[in-house]
Every structure is written in C-alpha cells, then in structure tokens.
Amino acid sequence: MKHVVSFYLFTKLERPANVQAELQRNLAAQGVVGTVLLANEGINATLAHGVRKTLEECVGFIEELLANLQLNAKYSTADADNEVFYRLKIKVRDEIIQFGRSLQSSDEVGNHVNASEWNQLLQDPDVLMLDIRNDYEIAIGSFPGAIPIGTTRFSEFGAHAQQVMQEQGLSKVAMYCTGGIRCEKASHALLELGAEAVYQLDGGILRYLETVEGACNKWQGECFVFDQRVTLDKNLAQGRFDQCHACRRPISDEDKRSEYYVKSVSCPYCIDETTARQKEQFSERAKQAALAEARGERHVGTPQV
Template sequence: MPLKVAAFYQFAALSDFRELREPLRSFAAGLGLKGSVLLAHEGINGTVAGGDASIDAFVGELQHGALFGGRLSNLELKFSTASEMPFRRLKVRLKKEIVALGDMAVDPTRQVGTYVEPSDWNELIAAPDTLVIDTRNVFEVAMGTFEGAVDPGIKSFGQFKEFAAQKLDPAKHKKIAMFCTGGIRCEKASAYLLAQGFDEVYHLKGGILRYLEGVPENESRWRGECFVFDERVALGHGLRQRRGNDGAQE
C-alpha cells in the first residue's frame, strides 16, 4: 500500500520552539512517522511520511491541536505518495531559521509578496514585463524549471542576497515573480526583496509541487523534473515519481 507524504511549512511566531521539539517528536514517533521537521522562532518546515491515518492525525495536531494552540492554522500543506518509505528515520531539529537566508531582520510573518495561485501562474510569467526567478540551487534548476526563468546560479539559498544585490535593481525590475519547490524559499525571498525597496513582488503559492499537482501537463510551462529532498529524488506532473534513488541528499 502506498505511503502518504506530507510536506508543510508556515512562518509563524514560535517563541517556545525549543520546548516544542520533544513533544512534537514524541507525537510523530508514536504515529510511526519518519521524515524531517525544522523548528525555529519564525515557524515550522518539514516533510514526513507514514500511513494515511497517521499523517492525517499528525497534520490535525499541527493545525488544530493543543501543542501549537492554533498558531499553525494557515499551514501550507501538500500531499503526495511514495511506493516505499522515503525517509530512513525521524528528525525534529531546532534551527535559527526554518529556511536559511542568513538575514534575521527578514520577517515573513509581517510582510511578504503577493501569493499567486498555480492557476494564475502561467499568465503572470508569460507577461513580457515580468522577471521570473528560480530561487532554488543550481542542482535543482538543472533538473527542471519554468520556461524563461532566471537561474541565479546559487549553491545555497543564503546566496540569494548576493544575487539580488548584484543582479537586481528596484528601478529597473518593476515586476518580479519567484518560485521554489514548496513555496517557502520564494516566500522568504519575497519578504527580502520588499525590504530592499522592490514594489511589485509575486511568489508561487505552494511552489512547484502545488503547480505540478494542479495544472494539467498539456497546459504546463514547467520543463523537466522537480527535485525533492527525500529518496524519491524527483517528481513530475501529478506529483508522480519519475526517478529512482540516486543517492542525492538534502
């Protein structure tokens, strides 16, 4: 029976994130889940896999349970399947950031760009005045990206600041649309660009995975495969697994 995989994140103020680690790990372990979850003062980011009922119980606790007290009610969530367990163990780790930009002044809980639904993405990126930027690393971009997207040539998300400083200009680039795997990197990048004086900044809600899940392949502007940080390696349209494990790691 296929396993259910839940990828999720939310920027939310979690001042007690250190105290949340062990109760969250214990709850997930009790459900037999495996995967990786990051906790930081700015929120939560993770992917876990297990049986349908276990995943549903875990997600329900995140969104509505006593552990987070309703602070994750706006959880960005995507489901997919795996023929085999894509994780070797369960990890719940404490971090300075749930996605490492390296600028602690950036706060997506206060200001982010405009969310764009996958159904509206094609029209936005086809507009001649839109600069489309892939916020992922060079390895991910090489596996697949959207038509016409700029590859920043970065090896880690923390290098996005350097790319922006060297290649982007608020006076020249009036309309920017960004995307990433699940939405978290482009959401934080949008907050960063707004703080740098860019006015019109958009990002793909739910990321590439939500787009591949909902946009028909014959209407898609996506080319290639989407790298994912587990042993499935890459997913295609409909979130179908396309490759076997080649040993790639996060």
C-alpha cells in the same frame, strides 16, 4: 506506495523545545519518519508514512498544537520500496530555512498568487520570472522563460538577486521554489532591495503540480526534493533520477553511463571536486554499507536523510 506531506508556517514560537517534545512523542508513536525544523520563526517539515490518513491526522495534531493555525500541507507519493527518510528527526534551529536572518511577522513579503494567476505571469514580458532554487535543482526542471538565480545554496540569494534584477532591467519579479518557504524570505529581501512588485507562487511547484493538469500545466521536467525520492514528476509521483552519494546531485541514467560515474564515489558533476583520498573513503563507506545491508542492518555511515 508511500505517502509524503510537506508544510511550513512562519509564526512566532515562544518555546520551540516544548513543541519539539510534543511532536517527538506523537509522531514517533504513529511510526512517522521525516524531518521537522523548529525555530522562534516557525515550523518547516516533510513527513512520510505508508498511510495518508495517518499523515493527515499528524497535520491535524500539529495545527492544534500551534493554536489551530492552518498548515498549507502538500501531499505527494513515493515508490513502495522507497523509505523516503530513514528515521524521524525533530530539531530546534535558529531558522527554519537558512538565510542568515529570521522572518518576522511584521516583515513585508510578496503577493501570493495561485496557479492560474501564475500562468498569466509566465506570459507577461514586463515581469522577471525568477527561479530561486539552487542550480542543481534547476538543471532537471523549471518553468519556461525562468531566469536562474545562480546559487548553490539559498543563503547566497541576497548577493545574486540585485545583480540579476539589474541585468534583466525589470523591477517586477515573479519567483518560485519547491514548496514556497524560500520565497517568503526571498520576496522580503527583494522588496528591501527596491523591487516595485514581487509575486510568489503560493505553495511552490508542489502545489502547482497538485492543482494544474494537462496542457495548462506549464512545468517542464521534474522537481528536485530533499529526500530519498530525489525527484517528482508532474503527477507528484517519484521521478526517474537517482542521486550521487558523493555530492548529492541528481543524476540521470545517461549520467550513470559516464566514465566518471562510480556508484557512491563520483559522478560527471563531482569527479574533479573531490580528492583521491576522499574517493577512497567514499568507496570504503559503500563497501561497509553493502556488508551491513547483507546483514539486514543499516551502516552508520549511510546518509541519514
């Protein structure tokens, strides 16, 4: 079994490049893989290792590096044969989650609610339940009654949010995403648009699944994640979906039985989105990757998650 930890923190980083160097030295020495995004607005990371204690120690190191600020770390697992990530990538960006603007410490955000409070909001007819994830994520799992924001990427949120609020005729909004980070920026945007009240699921779907069991768990389906596991089930274990290497969408066993599915080349969702030339390129990439794997190597064209 592999272990995975995800966390984010909006805090002012004066010198993210210095933090990058420290993290590269420490995490690489521990054999940790994953992705860390740094910006002046904070940190956003998902890391993987075969031993959970190693990840816990890494989280502790990062908390010390950030002046003992506490990270809201969320743990999950992957199958033993799943690498989760191929390598460690630590990057300095303009934003830790792309939205088109940074989040400042003075910016007002939504009210964070725990899982129990969230279940109460699910039953409130006066609250608009909003799933702010992308359409391909929502397709495989959601909370009952949630309205999809209707985006294919998070940066589209602002253009869709006001329209959804007007269509639903509600000014109180409860929103959720995978780990909570998108809700930080989205809730601020909704408040700027004039929402009366905004609630956000603290820690996102991952924290909810970690803390709620049995009949009290209202989540339906699986949860998409941005690594090689593709999805997680209610127990935060690796799910049953695969991924189309052409369009990166999650695909089920039924999807793979479609006449439009060709491994690494196309699926029912992207068959009409790529040209014949692109499909040829995908096919050639798959052949080269298979040859490299047979030699015990990784092909340079393999997606570097």
